[in-house]
Amino acid sequence: MKQLLAQRVQTLTPSSTLAITAKAKELKDQGIDVIGLGAGEPDFNTPQNILDAAIDSMNKGLTKYTPSGGLPVLKKAIIDKLQRDNGLTYSPKEVMVGVGAKHVLYTLFQVILDEGDEVVIPIPYWVSYPEQVKLAGGVPVYIEGTASQNYKITAEQLRSSITEKTKAVIINSPSNPSGMIYSKEELAQLAEVAEEKDILIISDEIYEKLVYNGIKHTSIAQLSKSIKARTIVVNGVAKSHSMTGWRIGYAAGNAEIINAMTDLASHSTSNATTTAQYATVEAYNGPQDTVEEMRQAFDSRLEVIYPKLAAIPGFKVLKPQGAFYLLPDVSEAATKCGYESVDEFAEALLTEANVAVIPGSGFGAPATIRLSYATSLQLLEEAVRRMDEFVQSKWQR
Numbered sequence: 001m002k003q004l005l006a007q008r009v010q011t012l013t014p015s016s017t018l019a020i021t022a023k024a025k026e027l028k029d030q031g032i033d034v035i036g037l038g039a040g041e042p043d044f045n046t047p048q049n050i051l052d053a054a055i056d057s058m059n060k061g062l063t064k065y066t067p068s069g070g071l072p073v074l075k076k077a078i079i080d081k082l083q084r085d086n087g088l089t090y091s092p093k094e095v096m097v098g099v100g101a102k103h104v105l106y107t108l109f110q111v112i113l114d115e116g117d118e119v120v121i122p123i124p125y126w127v128s129y130p131e132q133v134k135l136a137g138g139v140p141v142y143i144e145g146t147a148s149q150n151y152k153i154t155a156e157q158l159r160s161s162i163t164e165k166t167k168a169v170i171i172n173s174p175s176n177p178s179g180m181i182y183s184k185e186e187l188a189q190l191a192e193v194a195e196e197k198d199i200l201i202i203s204d205e206i207y208e209k210l211v212y213n214g215i216k217h218t219s220i221a222q223l224s225k226s227i228k229a230r231t232i233v234v235n236g237v238a239k240s241h242s243m244t245g246w247r248i249g250y251a252a253g254n255a256e257i258i259n260a261m262t263d264l265a266s267h268s269t270s271n272a273t274t275t276a277q278y279a280t281v282e283a284y285n286g287p288q289d290t291v292e293e294m295r296q297a298f299d300s301r302l303e304v305i306y307p308k309l310a311a312i313p314g315f316k317v318l319k320p321q322g323a324f325y326l327l328p329d330v331s332e333a334a335t336k337c338g339y340e341s342v343d344e345f346a347e348a349l350l351t352e353a354n355v356a357v358i359p360g361s362g363f364g365a366p367a368t369i370r371l372s373y374a375t376s377l378q379l380l381e382e383a384v385r386r387m388d389e390f391v392q393s394k395w396q397r
């Protein structure tokens with residue numbers, strides 16, 4: 001038989017986040033009491049007012065195709081949100097609604113990248129960026145935000161990574177997986193390089209609402225008119241409103257890019273699910289108190305769990321400022337416990353300590369593991385207790 005698969009997908013690696021979650025589920029199905037700290041989604045129900053709005057729209061018969069770039073009423077709700085929360089002014093032509101921020105980013109790379117165009121991706125990165133760039137014919141160029149730099153890149157690093165072929169840089173603040181946030185000053189320095197080198201900025205702000213310790217999220221697009229003009233803001237309701245399964249995300253920025261994304265969506269998805277779009281109108285136009293309640297819940301879990309995690313022998317962990325992940329460097333623990341790599345250590349945590357974590361190799365940070373604290377405090381405390389016990393029992397003195 002002829003080769004079945006296209007060249008394009010031959011090096012495609014499945015999402016490591018989803019893979020470990022599947023393995024944990026397999027063990028659970030065998031009756032093993034696994035605590036899953038792998039998931040990248042809030043553990044709360046979607047707020048009731050949003051569910052009601054979705055049901056209401058269906059009962060009204062609003063279940064047909066919508067314009068490919070999103071319902072006008074949803075675009076308006078998003079434009080109002082961007083104005084209210086971020087001080088950013090957009091017109092409907094500058095906004096495109098897609099099937100989750102993931103699909104929006106996929107569509108964006110498809111419309112901006114030619115074969116061989118480079119996209120600068122800071123390490124540690126969200127697993128899908130490199131694959132999406134490659135699927136669009138682009139080339140990921142990695143620069144490392146080391147632990148000593150709080151997992152953030154510097155303007156100097158960005159400048160020296162840029163070539164004739166560089167099209168864009170991705171900024172994800174607050175970050176998945178590190179939970180770190182770029183300050184306004186740091187963003188200004190990066191933006192200056194983007195202007196100097198004439199590249200686009202892709203600003204993934206999906207964790208915008210999950211920030212702690214009084215820190216405020218800044219969108220890089222807020223810094224000036226000219227920076228806004230070269231920035232595509234990507235956001236969505238998955239993390240802020242606990243709506244991961246509804247699959248609504250959006251991009252805001254240059255009208256030509258947004259128009260191309262909309263045209264592409266018209267041949268791929270047609271539109272994001274109509275009911276989910278109506279639900280999102282309520283998510284943005286309705287009361288926002290549940291967003292704040294969820295943020296506070298994550299914040300208080302972090303306060304309890306962070307010191308306990310940091311106290312495990314051989315775990316070095318920076319305190320995150322946002323999102324709902326912890327990214328300890330466990331290389332010392334892995335070595336002292338007799339494992340060749342952190343990947344192997346993470347595997348043993350799952351099969352022997354029955355705690356599912358994501359090995360950082362999938363994020364370009366192979367010394368680390370990522371733990372999500374989007375689960376109950378009781379389970380988090382038990383998971384940390386199990387990891388501590390496991391490390392203490394294996395530690396080779």
Ligand SMILES: Cc1ncc(COP(=O)(O)O)c(C=O)c1O
Pocket residue numbers: 040099100101102103126172175176204206236237238244247248249
């Ligand atoms: C950094 C980052 N960007 C984008 C997404 C995608 O979000 P959505 O569920 O809206 O597709 C995620 C989801 O995990 C994420 O962590």
